[in-house]
Amino acid sequence: MKTSHHSFVNTTRYLLFLFGFLALLMGCNNSASKESKSSAETATSETFKDVFWNVKAIRPDGKSLDIKVFDNAGDPFDVKAIQDSDQDNLMDVKAFVGDEILPVKILVSSTQFAPVVAISNAGSAYKLEAVDLDGTRHEVIGVVRFGNVVIMKAITQKGKFYGVKAISPTGELNDIKGIKINFQDREMGLRGHDVYAHVKAMHPSDDEDSFKMPKQNKIKKGVYQNNFKDVIWNIKAVTPDGKNLDVKAFDEQGNAFDVKAVQDSKQHSFMNVRAFVGDVDIPVKIMDSEDEYAPIKAIDGDGTIYDLKAITADNVKLDVRGTSRSGNIVNVKAINENGDLYAVKAFAPDGKLNAVKGIKIFDRKVEMRVQGNPVYAHLKAISQ
Numbered sequence: 001m002k003t004s005h006h007s008f009v010n011t012t013r014y015l016l017f018l019f020g021f022l023a024l025l026m027g028c029n030n031s032a033s034k035e036s037k038s039s040a041e042t043a044t045s046e047t048f049k050d051v052f053w054n055v056k057a058i059r060p061d062g063k064s065l066d067i068k069v070f071d072n073a074g075d076p077f078d079v080k081a082i083q084d085s086d087q088d089n090l091m092d093v094k095a096f097v098g099d100e101i102l103p104v105k106i107l108v109s110s111t112q113f114a115p116v117v118a119i120s121n122a123g124s125a126y127k128l129e130a131v132d133l134d135g136t137r138h139e140v141i142g143v144v145r146f147g148n149v150v151i152m153k154a155i156t157q158k159g160k161f162y163g164v165k166a167i168s169p170t171g172e173l174n175d176i177k178g179i180k181i182n183f184q185d186r187e188m189g190l191r192g193h194d195v196y197a198h199v200k201a202m203h204p205s206d207d208e209d210s211f212k213m214p215k216q217n218k219i220k221k222g223v224y225q226n227n228f229k230d231v232i233w234n235i236k237a238v239t240p241d242g243k244n245l246d247v248k249a250f251d252e253q254g255n256a257f258d259v260k261a262v263q264d265s266k267q268h269s270f271m272n273v274r275a276f277v278g279d280v281d282i283p284v285k286i287m288d289s290e291d292e293y294a295p296i297k298a299i300d301g302d303g304t305i306y307d308l309k310a311i312t313a314d315n316v317k318l319d320v321r322g323t324s325r326s327g328n329i330v331n332v333k334a335i336n337e338n339g340d341l342y343a344v345k346a347f348a349p350d351g352k353l354n355a356v357k358g359i360k361i362f363d364r365k366v367e368m369r370v371q372g373n374p375v376y377a378h379l380k381a382i383s384q
Helices: 002-038 040-047
Strands: 051-058 064-070 076-083 090-097 100-107 114-119 125-131 137-146 149-155 161-167 173-179 188-190 193-202 231-238 244-250 256-263 270-277 280-287 294-299 305-311 317-326 329-335 341-347 353-359 368-370 373-382
Touching (some): 064 137, 064 161, 076 125, 090 114, 090 125, 100 125, 114 193, 137 193, 149 193, 244 341, 256 280, 270 294, 270 305, 294 373, 317 341, 329 373
Antiparallel strands (some): 051 064, 051 161, 064 076, 076 090, 090 100, 090 193, 100 114, 100 193, 114 137, 149 173, 161 173, 173 193, 188 193, 231 244, 231 256, 231 341, 244 305, 256 270, 270 280, 270 373, 280 294, 280 373, 294 305, 294 317, 305 317, 329 341, 341 353, 353 373
């Protein structure tokens, strides 16, 4: 009897512990479920194992050349595109110099072609070069700008251009190019250097490899000029049954204004998304917020805020928001009353299709401020 009493007590204690543990586990699961929505941006980076894509110059005969940075002693170091999430549409390009992982940028230049460099923590700039089969080194440069994109090439001593690509371990191919957020030449300053464009690996464009490159000359580069006639792409939210819903910007009075992607050059792989208010077009950004989904706003020069909404056939306004982050990409969706998410796309007049995404350039949470408002990501229409 004494033994059975102890067994009963032990069993009771065990059951109470088990019930308490299960209750705690369920509470943790519920918290994790809620947390997974509000902290979706960190989930990918915490669980995804980085994939390193090789950065190569491709000769006309198909042979690939290693691209390296060389320090002041002439020692070579690797350059890689880093896939740090489940998306490979927009990846950072970095140089691995000793214990440092260095950003790669195109610098502002007064000459025709712009240097492509890795910038060390101490402010040293190491040029990127393609190493040919015989050991000859070809400088990697920013050749020409098309709107928000700067085409990059390796250039031989005879002035021939080789394309620059990122190649995954399984053979996928991305374009290496410079991307610009600002219209001006200078994007930012970094450790004593003026940055012209940020170097990224992006999904291949169906036309950029065919762009005619300018011949090398000794003429100084002038102010960027663009005689291209803008092509306006329509922004739509796409329902599961294939209906396209207009996306508009609304002011506080409920007035609606068009939201469009603007193709302002030959390239359409990286385009601005703008709201057209009166006679001006204004930038559209994903805002920094503690909300479950990040609000998307158009902001004009006097700080007036416009909310982005998708409009159903019944004239119901659906929020358009940044719903989750995957590396440098913030997914953008329209959200119906049931919480269903609709993709947001840009449609060209001739039927071409781009994805509308938030773009992050920096590791930091707040990219910049517009009229005092904290910006989490830039809204762009990019190649899918």
